[in-house]
Amino acid sequence: FNRFAAKRHLAAEGKQLSGTLVLMDLKNFRHINDTIGFANADSLLVLFARRLEQLSPAPDFLARLDGDAFLLLYNEGIAEEELHKALDILESPYTIRNTDISVKIRTGTLSLGEHGGSVGALLRRVEIALMQACQEDARIVAYRSGEDEKYQRELSIISELRRSVExxxxxxxxxxxxxxxxxxxxxxxxxxxxxxxxxxxxxxxxxxxxxxxxxxxxxxxxxxxxxxxxxxxxxxxxxxxxxxxxxxxxxxxxxxxxxxxxxxxxxxxxxxxxxxxxxxxxxxxxxxxxxxxxxxxxxxxxxxxxxxxxxxxxxxxxxxxxxxxxxxxxxxxxxxxxxxxxxxxxxxxxxxxxxxxxxxxxxxxxxxxxxxxxxxxxxxxxxxxxxxxxxxxxxxxxxxxxxxxxxxxxxxxxxxxxxxx
CATH class of the missing domain: 3.20.20.450 (EAL domain)
Incomplete structure (x- = not known):
């Protein structure tokens, strides 16, 4: 995972940071993991990452934040219509050991021109947008101002789930x-x-x-x-x-x-x-x-x-x-x-x-x-x-x-x- 690299890149951009942050999550990845096994699921993530790199327009920066969450930065921004086309490509079946595997993607976006702040705040806001997409079962949700406090507790709960089980x-x-x-x-x-x-x-x-x-x-x-x-x-x-x-x-x-x-x-x-x-x-x-x-x-x-x-x-x-x-x-x-x-x-x-x-x-x-x-x-x-x-x-x-x-x-x-x- 390269969350640290993502933070470092965003921090290096500083005040010049512009465009759109996009955070994608494979909604059904845990189920896929259980069904096809860890090794095959990892192969799926590799294929998914390759498709991300080959998107048009291509992201200016790409990082894997968590197990199945990927952060993309478009310096010039990306229209929602273009993002839907990208998701169509990414959701096309993947062939793993002669078996077609389908994925569903939920996406949160953040317009950097409208919402400034520290790197931590930017990542938190795009995570909030993604969480809303998951809750609403929507393909794409853009961050809306004033949602930080409302969703901060929910983000904390989500991040603590696995640790609390362990x-x-x-x-x-x-x-x-x-x-x-x-x-x-x-x-x-x-x-x-x-x-x-x-x-x-x-x-x-x-x-x-x-x-x-x-x-x-x-x-x-x-x-x-x-x-x-x-x-x-x-x-x-x-x-x-x-x-x-x-x-x-x-x-x-x-x-x-x-x-x-x-x-x-x-x-x-x-x-x-x-x-x-x-x-x-x-x-x-x-x-x-x-x-x-x-x-x-x-x-x-x-x-x-x-x-x-x-x-x-x-x-x-x-x-x-x-x-x-x-x-x-x-x-x-x-x-x-x-x-x-x-x-x-x-x-x-x-x-x-x-x-x-x-x-x-x-x-x-x-x-x-x-x-x-x-x-x-x-x-x-x-x-x-x-x-x-x-x-x-x-x-x-x-x-x-x-x-x-x-x-x-x-x-x-x-x-x-x-x-x-």
């Missing part, structure tokens, strides 16, 4: 899933948390969105799967009969090799596949439904359960659900939380339970906070409840203690157990 700043918490028909806890959902030493607790909805938009979600998913399956193996060795659910992203559902990878991880730890569940949102499936359904079916073929999360908030219909290889439907908390006071929500939940059962699926209600809601859900035939009524998400040791205490009660009845507030 340094152990991520951890998992587990929230129980209780069978309200027999009163026993038979499952849990693994949820990721990030405690950064300087930024503090970073919300999952914040960093997961950024990881997805910048192509770093594979890093998160791999870490979660490894940690969750390792913990599941520990619980099985301790005699805890529990099914653990992990969440997969839309990008994960385009990785056709992922079921085999997870199957190997389970086999390596002598874990039957029935103890693992995969949770996906409706929106994740709809990103690329044909590929996603195929990937989900491979999970089912292995014996791994599939749950549709946040049911009722997206594209769901009976025909849609019938097409999916799922075992479980999770009714979104937005309908569950007001069941006791909102007749409309109560009817939606009751109808959802009946219709979902008619398709042969298990029904889980999320976000349950009151015992009265548990009682109503039980009367309506709901199978499983998840929420603060039983426990907040807790780390593995605390969950183990809670689970053993909860399931030791004789003749279990929902609501007569230890609760972690």
């Amino acid at each position: 340094q152990g700043h991520f951890y998992l918490v587990y929230q129980p899933k209780v069978d309200i028909q027999n009163g026993l806890c038979s499952g849990a959902e693994a949820l990721i948390r990030w405690e950064h030493p300087e930024m503090g607790q970073i919300r999952p909805d914040e960093f997961i969105m950024l990881a997805e938009s910048t192509g770093n979600i594979d890093l998160i998913s791999q870490w979660v799967l490894t940690e969750a399956i390792s913990q599941l193996a520990v619980w099985q060795q301790q005699g805890m009969e529990i099914k653990l659910a992990v969440n997969l992203s839309a990008h994960d559902l385009t990785n056709e090799s992922l079921p085999a990878i997870i199957g190997y991880m389970l086999k390596e730890r002598n874990l039957p596949a029935r103890y693992l569940a995969i949770e996906v949102t409706e929106g994740a499936v709809m990103k690329d439904p044909l590929v996603a359904v195929g990937v989900l079916q491979r999970f089912r073929d292995l014996g791994i359960s599939i749950a549709i999360d946040d049911f009722g908030t997206g594209h769901s219909s009976l025909a849609y659900l019938k097409m999916l290889p799922v075992n479980e439907v999770k009714i979104d908390r937005s309908f569950v939380k007001d069941m006791l006071t909102n007749d409309h929500d109560a009817m939606i939940v009751k109808t959802s339970i009946a219709l979902t059962h008619s398709l042969g699926f298990t029904v889980t209600a999320e976000g349950v906070e009151e015992q009265e809601t548990v009682d109503l859900l039980k009367a309506q035939g709901c199978d499983i409840v998840q929420g603060y009524v039983y426990s907040r998400p807790v780390e593995a040791m605390e969950f183990t203690h809670w689970f053993n205490q909860f399931n030791q009660v004789s003749e279990p009845q929902a609501g007569n157990h230890e609760t972690i507030a």
Whole structure:
């Protein structure tokens, strides 16, 4: 990588610096890396760099800033139409070992005549423009004044992702899933948390969105799967009969090799596949439904359960659900939380339970906070409840203690157990 060379070149230009900075990123490079291997992916980057050098108009300066990010300087500037033509060339398939590989490029641009500043500020601004392109899934985004402060935190989060994985700043918490028909806890959902030493607790909805938009979600998913399956193996060795659910992203559902990878991880730890569940949102499936359904079916073929999360908030219909290889439907908390006071929500939940059962699926209600809601859900035939009524998400040791205490009660009845507030 030659970020230092880029800074040195830009600094040498000094006040004479003009034109346009262009920062390009291969959106799907991590997936390509996983699919064709590191050596072939490196060959792809070499071919990509050669095409960059041969562009017309040619950049006056070219540097590889990070693994798949390239900085170009056009001293005379470059029109957006010309840049689109360049991207057409760069996105044409690359032949690696007799296989055509397609890439998608996201681009941020910075007009140096309009936006001056230090070299560090210039690089930060063009990185902000690139980040916006990734988030908006736009081919080209030009930097807009006043965006620095707004996006500085997001840039920091993105830059810290890999380091935090390596340094152990991520951890998992587990929230129980209780069978309200027999009163026993038979499952849990693994949820990721990030405690950064300087930024503090970073919300999952914040960093997961950024990881997805910048192509770093594979890093998160791999870490979660490894940690969750390792913990599941520990619980099985301790005699805890529990099914653990992990969440997969839309990008994960385009990785056709992922079921085999997870199957190997389970086999390596002598874990039957029935103890693992995969949770996906409706929106994740709809990103690329044909590929996603195929990937989900491979999970089912292995014996791994599939749950549709946040049911009722997206594209769901009976025909849609019938097409999916799922075992479980999770009714979104937005309908569950007001069941006791909102007749409309109560009817939606009751109808959802009946219709979902008619398709042969298990029904889980999320976000349950009151015992009265548990009682109503039980009367309506709901199978499983998840929420603060039983426990907040807790780390593995605390969950183990809670689970053993909860399931030791004789003749279990929902609501007569230890609760972690």
